[in-house]
Amino acid sequence: MDPDQRVETLSEAECRRLLGTVPLGRVVYTEHALPAVLPVAFRVAPDGRLVLALRSDSTTARALDGTVAAFQADLLDPEHRAGWSVLVHGRTELVRDRAELAELLRDGPRPWVGGQTPVYAVLTPELIGGRRLDAAPAGVGPEPS
Template sequence: MQLDSSGLQVLSRQECLCLLSATPIGRIVFTDHALPAVQPVTFCLDGETIVIRTATGSKLAAATRHAVVAFEADSFDLDTRTGWSVTAVGRARAVHEPREIARLDTLPLTPWAPGARAHYITVETEQVTGRRITKGPSSSAECHPLPES
């Protein structure tokens, strides 16, 4: 097990993707009027691509067109002081092709916010990093590698 300079367990790309696939909520970091903005979103993984549904014409849809964005998801247990955090960086793109939209419609991605969410944004995970904090040498959270797509 590799530890960083703070004593946190460094996660492999596969472990990071596995953890991302197990949580429905994350945060996307983008630029809005030349300033950093963060928005919580529901998402799912499609292979190694992050898929987000948003409203057509939303600030998020406009701000992420062909932009480099960051994405973060995490899970923490306050009682045991254990948890993990995964960050991905990649280029976001709006999905316009009808066949791709139809395929993405079949993914298990259900928005929590009210209103229509007919616009898809995908983020190719170019860089993925993660850390886990454990109470001791072992952690109760298990993650099994994703099947290759």
């Protein structure tokens, strides 16, 4: 990374590694022909797919079944104006395989809202990219209130 530049483009391997360090991200999909964004709990499966935990009564599950979606996860430090962000694009499908579903229900991510039995969607990454923003130089920070 150029010392004068604070933004670093991340490799796909680093993006995949960083995704495994946070439990929450945002899925971007189409609902009623409009873009929609929803925060979701997730995990990275051993095969590299993203497993998204959804409420069983959500319209999001239906909207994600067999479609292309985007997923973003990040970790940001507003005080130091630093952090990273990863964006994944790929096809999503609901988990219907009984064995896979049983395993996810046993130890998969849980939706942040609702105590119902979750529905799971998997996003198979096709495009992965990300950026890291290094801390701002001393004296550069948020404007005083």
